Amino acid sequence: MAIFISACNAVKRVPDGKKLLTKNNIIVNGKSSSDEIASNQMYQKPNGTLLGYKLRLNLYNLANLNPDSTYQAKFKNNPGKYERQAKILSAKQVDRLGQSFLYKGIHEFLKNTGEAPVIIDTAKTQKSLVRLKYYYFNNGFFNVKTDYTIDSISRKKAAVNYNITTGPGFIIDSIRTTISTPALDSLYKTSREPSLIKSGKQYKTSDLEEEKSRITTYFRNHGAYYFQPTYVSFNIDTIGKKNKADLNLIINNNTIQEKDSSRTEPFKLYKISDVNIYTDYSPTNAKSKITDSTTYNNFNLYSYKKLKYKPRAITDAIFVSKGSTFADFRTTLTSRYLNNLKIFNYPSIQYEIDKRDPTAQSLIANVYLTPRKKYSFGTSLDVTHSNIQEFGIGASISETIRNVFNRAETLEISTRLNIGSSKDMANPNNNFFNVSEYGVDLKLNFPRILLPFGTEKIIPKSMIPSTSITSGFTKQRNIGLDKENFTGGIAYNWSPKRNNTAKLDLLNVQFVRNLNPANYYRVYTSSYRELNSLASFYNNNPANLNENGDLIISEGTSGFTSDVTSGNTALTPNDPDFRTIESIEERRMRLTENDFILSTSYTFTKTTKKDLADNTFYQFKTKVESAGTLLTAFSNIASLPKNSRDNYELLNLEYSEYVKAEFDYIKHWDFGKEKVLAVRSFFGIAIPFGNSNYIPFSRSYYGGGSNDNRAWQPYSLGPGSTNAMNDFNEANMKIAFSAEFRFKIFGDVKGAIFADAGNIWNVLDNVIDEKAKFSNVNDLEEIALGTGFGLRYDLSFFVIRLDLGFKTHNPGRAADERWFREYNFGRSVLNFGINYPF
Structure with missing residues (x-):
């Protein structure tokens, strides 16, 4: 309320006779210009705003700029007050009270957080005008004229108008060169690189600077060791020309500085x-x-x-x-x-x-070369947040051994322990830390392609190739069904170009063993509730029920399901409830079976991002993966027998077989003034075949969460129009589109408005629920849309992100109730994230 009231007094700190700068108007040839580069030439800019409101200025106006004097003045105006307070507190405490947050700290905070009023300074206005003149001159307007006027808006407010008359832009006419060193002259004439300066193009000083850089790079890459950009200059001749300029590129000889003199000589190529x-x-x-x-x-x-x-x-x-x-x-x-x-x-x-x-x-x-230590030991302690785990504490210990075999190899050994809290996991004792995980990983890296034949012609060493051999073991407790995860593989990495990377996972092995499959219905409670509800109508075996009439986990659930599928109940295969129970059992079987995956994949990534500050770029990533194909080929050649389900086994375990493809495209546009539009599109599909009729849970897709559709919680979107009937919903096809407009609020605080669209579906697998399947293009009507806004705080090394998403189009509802029916704060989802989602 105080800030709101003070808004009507933005000129509170503006001295009499001075003006608060409200706006800079750049008027070019009689028309207002929004050229951001021109705006950046100003020495004075108006106070910043938040959605049009000068928040920081009003915070500054709330502050007492001299809190010490104010504190002392109240005792001078009332001499007996100091003695009375000193008797109660002591003189020292009364003095310290004046330095407390209540009397001084709050005003220091308001002053430092706020922003002092920008008072129009004509000296700075003149300097801005000079910079504007140079700006337009450097863009080819050699006859530019400038002046300024100050428009008074009220008694203490005014705007500055910068009036620019550019005149015609000068066009580069003829181009010639004067290169003193014959060897450089020959190099320049035989260069295949196109010049950045072209006849018929409007003159720009920036083009000349870029041409200097190009020439310097070219010469230094062809032997001119001592060449520098300062040896390149340009002579511009406009005499006798109408709005045209002849340009002479001049490259002088090498200047050699001796004791008290200097001399020149032609450049040498080394x-x-x-x-x-x-x-x-x-x-x-x-x-x-x-x-x-x-x-x-x-x-x-x-x-x-x-x-x-x-x-x-x-x-x-x-x-x-x-x-x-x-x-x-x-x-x-x-x-x-x-x-x-x-x-x-x-x-x-x-x-x-x-x-x-x-x-x-x-x-x-x-x-x-200065070697690093052969052995290095590291520890870390992390606070984590993930899609399943709301809060976690992790610790890791690592050991790195360098030059293991005297050929620059590195061996990394690490162990980790994590305990966390998850509301999604079974937690009968209501413990805060109800999930845990520990594991060990080994990674051996070779700075070359490790194959029995040479690869130099295909992947030359200029692509910085490397080979990594990895293995790992992880054990999870109280996380779903509890799991042991064994991984291993050999992968090759290289960079075909400066901003391109390629990775070939020649072999990637994963074995997931469920330690507690009988716990399934305690974890997937929505499946249990639905099955239990159907059992109240169709169960005819009292042994399946407990004293409350509910199915016993897991003897009763398996008994009831077996009775239904074997025809021992009133249900028949044509009944919808029969298909529902069949679908529940199919999902239970899929999620409780152990998985063995042997895959090969190729990943290619291309980006035009130059550095961390680059906000105009695109990134493309694609991945193609095949699993089980080699094992099936071996089984066929060896004529191995199949099991009762007509599938091959390895160590008494059916292995997964599928093909998978993913395409990910990200594009950023920088509109200046820290305004950025970022978009992302993703498509992924995994098709089981041969030895499998479904995709393992670890290789499937899910929807929702802080890096996906932010109007839904993780795993709570889809598949299709099923309205997330299961606890952890996943599928084997995913489409996702996102757009986010980012803007500066003040300081390191940024804002964003976003829209996320997409869904997951089942396709060509063993799921029988039609609502979960993608059958034709009409199913694109089931794409969910979430919109919202968020805040970001930039800590330089990472960004803290809060996003509030609203369900704008929910395909889980009836067709006529999908739009805006849940568009309210009560149904919104708050996501916490680290760094930008894309």
């Missing part, structure tokens, strides 16, 4: 005469004597102690080679590869003139 690699360099041993050395493939390897690496392990990471032309990209690629080994600290690559070359056109490359 070749690499030697590559020296110091494998155990540190500042402390820099002047020590080399004790071990070897030469391998024209690389010289030196060590201050005994050489601990097989030469090829190091030389495979070095792209600077003897006899090659000096090139910056080789230096960068070498640094990337060496960093990827994870056995050295950041490498240092230095060049020096080879004094043995009489032409002085040779460089010696010195690569200094």
Whole structure:
């Protein structure tokens, strides 16, 4: 209320005779302009707003700017008040009271959180005008004229109008070059890279700067070691031209600074005469004597102690080679590869003139490597939140061993323990920590493709290839049916291009063993309630029921289901209730069976994102997976017998067989002023065949949650129009679309408005419920829509996210009751997340 009342007095801190800046108007050739770059030239900007309201200004206006003086003044105006309070509290406490939050702290908070009024300063306005003139001049408007006016809105408020008359934009006419060094002139003329400066294009200073950078990169990648952007300049001639400019690209000779003078000479193109690699360099041993050395493939390897690496392990990471032309990209690629080994600290690559070359056109490359410790021990303590676990505490211990086989391999061993709280799990004793998990993982990484044949022609070392062999074991207690999860595999990773990554999981093994399948109906309570309700009508075996007339878990539930499917009740296969019980039993069988998965997959990711600050990019990811195919081929060749269900087994366990494909596309648009539109589309499908008629739970899809459709809780959306009749709803096909508009509120607090659409369905599997199936395009009417808004707080290293989602279109309701029937706060879903959802 105080903030609201003070809103009518935004000029409370504006001195008499001064004006509060309410708006900057940029008027270009008589028309208002919304050019954000032009707006950023201003030295003064109006106070920030939240949905049009100057929140921070009014917070500042609420603050007492001199709380100490105010506190002392109340005693000066009432001399006996200080003595009376001192008798009750003591003089020291009365003085300290003036520094308390109530008297001072709250005002400091309001002042620091708020924002002082922006008073129009004509000196800063003049400086802004100069910057605007340069901005338009640098965009080709050489005859630009500027002035400003101040429009008074009220007694203490005004807007500044920046009036810009650009005149015609100048077009680049002829382009010529003056390159002093013949070798560079020849390189420039034979370059296949297109110039960024083109005849007929409007002049822009930024184009010239980018051309400088392009030329510098090109020359330095072709031997010009001493070349820098400062050697490139442009001469612009507009004499005798009408709105046109002739451009001369000038590249001078190399300037060599000597003691008290300087001289110029043509640039030289350098070749690499030697590559020296110091494998155990540190500042402390820099002047020590080399004790071990070897030469391998024209690389010289030196060590201050005994050489601990097989030469090829190091030389495979070095792209600077003897006899090659000096090139910056080789230096960068070498640094990337060496960093990827994870056995050295950041490498240092230095060049020096080879004094043995009489032409002085040779460089010696010195690569200094500082090894990390062979053994490193790490611990971590985490507070976690997941789709199933509302709150968890996890601890992990890890050990990393580097250069295991003297070829730059790394071995990582880690163990972890997690205890958590989940309202979705069976919890008869009502314990807060009702779920637990522990496990151990091993990962052995090789900085090369580990195959019995060479792959250099297909995947060259410039793609930074690696091989990882992994294995792991996890045991979960009180989580659903309790599980043991054994995993293992071998995978190959490489980067075809700078922003592209590829991964081939040659073999990925997973064995999931359910430890407590009899607990099924205690976990999946909605299935139990439905089965129990039907048993009240059709059960004819009293042994299936307890004293309350409910089915006994698990003897009674299995007995009743067996009676129904074997025809021992009044139900027949044509009855809808028979099919419902059959569907419940089918799901129980599917979720309680142990799973063995042997799969092969290929994942490709491409992104145009340049860095963390880039908000205009796209990312595409696709994954293709096949499971069980190799085992079936082996079984067929070996003529192995099938079991009673006409399926093959491995170690008395039916293995899964399916094909799976996923496509994920993300696109961001930056509209400036920290306004970003982000969209995501996802499609995934897994089709069982051969040895399987369903997809294992661990490889299926679910809907809802903080990174999916935020108007539904995890696993509570779909499949199809079933209205999430089960506890943990999953299916083998998923479609998802999301759009989110992000904007700045104030400081590090951001806001977002979002819309999430999608659903999951069953297709080509053993699910018999028609509402859960995707049969034709008409089923797209079952796509759910959730809309809402959220807050984000940016902590630099991660973002804390709160989203409130509303069910806008709910396919689980009747067809005429799907739109906006649950669009209220009582049915909304609050999601907590870390980092952006996409």
